[in-house]
Amino acid sequence: MTDESKKNGNKVDIEKVNQRYQALKNERSPWDTAWRDLADHFCPTRFRADTDSSDRKPEILNRNIVDTTGLQDMRTLAAGMQGGMTSPVRPWFKIGLEDEEAAQAPDAGAWLDEVRKRMQVLLHRSNFYNMAHSLYSDLGTFGQGLMIETADWDGLHFQLIPAGEYVLDTNDKGDVDTFMYRTRMSARQIIQKFGEDVVPDHIKTAAKNSGAAVTSFFDVIHAVFPRSERTFGRLDSLNMPWASVWWLGFGNTGGGKPCVLRESGFKSFPAFAPRWGVTGNDKYGRSPAMDALPDCRMLQQMGKTTLRAMHKAVDPPVAVPSSLKNEGVDLTPAGVNYLSMDGPEKGRIEPIQQIQPQIIAAAEQKIESVRQAVHDGLFADLFKMLMLNDRRQITATEIEAREREKLILLGPVVERLDREFLSPLVMRTFQLMADFDHLPPQPDSIAGAPLRVEFVSVMAQAQKLVSTSPIDQTFAFVVNVAQAKPEVLDNIDVDYTVREYAEALGAPAAMMLPEGQVQQTRAARAQAQQQAAAQAQQQAAMQQAVDLTGAAKNLGQTPLGADGQTAMDALMGGLGSM
Known part of the structure; x- marks a missing residue:
């Protein structure tokens, strides 16, 4: 550690x-050269080179674009991924428990559903969905992308860092655990964010100049990485697992030092750096x-030629x-020219080259x-189908039936995301909700149980239909044979089939009753049925006794002849004569 760091109390x-x-x-x-070329064809203004220290503004208009297919298809892909993965108008995730025994607790499902609802509200109130689209x-x-999530008492905040600036x-596992990025800040912004006590004198001087305060920009670097030197058990800003350091670029310090x-830290990694696909250890x-890109380049050239x-x-x-040559020749529509038709050189204006219509066609x-x-390469047809269909009617089954092959191609991407x-994202948001007291009271029966995140978006469900199709087919076959x-x-x-099917379709956790409660309900029902059967049997026996008593009474009162002898008398007399 340098003497300067020790003097400032930095770790x-x-x-x-x-x-x-x-x-x-x-x-x-x-990668910078490739990213710049990709941005020019698919997403202009999204690439910002951190090697550029000038205050030059990026080009706003796409002057070099002739064919906008790449731009429009990329816009369709972003909107389709948003609607298919993290739709703001329908649930796209649910929270469960890794411990199956804890998940069967009577109040576990209701608590998990309440956590999910509160998390969705926080995400809607934040700028998450805008940043997710970008x-x-x-x-x-x-x-590649880089999104940072922070929170305060006002809620969640998300920041997307442009490609080329981070x-x-x-x-060792290939997971991103470190990011650093450059941002250009004015002197006024630096003092507002970090305070006057820590900035060099030349920044303070620039901030006092009304013109330079907003027009002079400086390189500020932010780095987050695992902290190697810390006191375990202490969670102050200088002992958290991830270090967070802000510093002025060496060219902007006024003395080269x-x-x-600012130096602080995070309890958990605050950024998400998803990748569409990775090759080797890249x-x-x-x-x-x-x-x-090759097809998109070809489109630009073919567009210009056509x-x-x-x-x-x-x-x-x-x-x-x-x-x-020296005459004024009018070639505009309806132009009138007076030409001489005599002599070896006729005064006729003729086209040199004529393009046949079939060539253009x-x-x-x-x-x-x-x-x-280009449409196929960017999955434009698939995402247009997702967006153009009525959200109330489209189902994962319809998607699988119509676009099964393309969904299979997107399967690895969905799993990686x-x-x-x-x-x-869900796990860090849960931790931030706990830090800022946004969680409902946790039942004692599931205290300390680790969480599990499950996804129920359109695209996630479409991938899960691979497991529900065998269930549908087997059950239909068995019913027919039965x-x-x-x-x-x-x-x-x-019971097992219903639970597996509900899990594959992403049904709410509280919808399925715990197995113990189901067994209690069935035992109570069986006991009630036994009691009802016993009561019915007892009532039948009592009714039979009543019927026999009534029959005997009728025999004793029913006359058989004029002498008044009853049926019972006759019966008894017959028995006596035997």
Whole structure:
């Protein structure tokens, strides 16, 4: 640790941290060229090079774009991923428990559903869904994104770092555990964020200048990484598992020395760096736009060529007699020119090159086939189907039936996003809710039980239909066979089947009663049925006794003849004569 760091009470060696930042930038440099090219074709203004220290503003208009297929398809992909993975208008996740015994507690399901509802409210009140849409666009374009989640008493806050401004590092398992990024801040912004006590004098001077306070920008670096030196058991800002350090770029310190603006920490990793796909030990991901880039480049060139051909067809180059060189020739529509038709050189203006209409038609047909290749590469048809159908009517079954093959292609992407983005997001949000007292009281029966995140979005359910289809087919087969042989139903464990089916479809946790409660209900029902049967049997016996008594009475009162002898008398007399 440097003397400067010790003097300021910092636990990190800022010079070593900055050296690591520069090394990670050098390692990332080959990706910068590719990202810039991808941004030009699919997502302009989303790439910001941190090697550019000027105050030059990025180009706002897409002057080099002729064919906008790539831009529109990337917009469709981002919207489709948003609607299919993290829709703001329907539940896309639920929370369970890893401990199956704890999950069967009577009040576990209701508590988990309440946690999910509160979390959804917090996400809706934040800027999460806006940032998520941009993150999906980065994933589709660059194959990589970086989103930071923080919280205060006002709620959750999300920040998306543009591609080209951040560097990443991974641990031995290949998971991103370090990020650093540069941001350009004015002197006024630096003092507002960090206070006057920690900024160098030249920043204070610039802030006092009314013009420079808002027009002079400085490089500020933020790094978050696992803290190697800390006192375990203490959770103050300098002993948390993840270190958070802000410092001025070495070129902006006024003396070439590092200047730490703030050092603190996080209990859990505050960022999500999902990747569309990863090759080997690469720290940065690969995107579908990389595969569609050659077709998109071809579209730009074909678009320019076809436009030139159409321009020539409607306004071809012409041959004009040299004698008319100094004459004013009017080639505008309805123009009138007085030409001499005598002499060896006739005064006729003729086109030099004529473009045949069938050539333009063939070119447009070829362009359309290349556009379809871009559509397929960016899954535009699949995502348009997701967006154009009525949300109240579309089901995962319909999606699987119509777009099974494309959903299979997206399967690995969905699984990777669940692991690198959505599951960490839900778990960190839960931890922040606990820190800021946003959770309902936890039942004692599930205290300390680890959570499990399950996803019930349209795309997640479509992937899970692989497990429900065998259930549907088996059950339908057994029901058909049972019409001829009912005992075949004995092979089916209906309780297990219902629970597995409900879990695959993402039914609410509170919907399924705990197994213990189900057994109690069935035992109570069986006991009630036994009591009812016993009562019915007792009533039947009593009724039979009443019937016999009534019959005997009737025999003693029923006359058989004029002498008044009754049926009972006759019966007794008959018995006596035997």
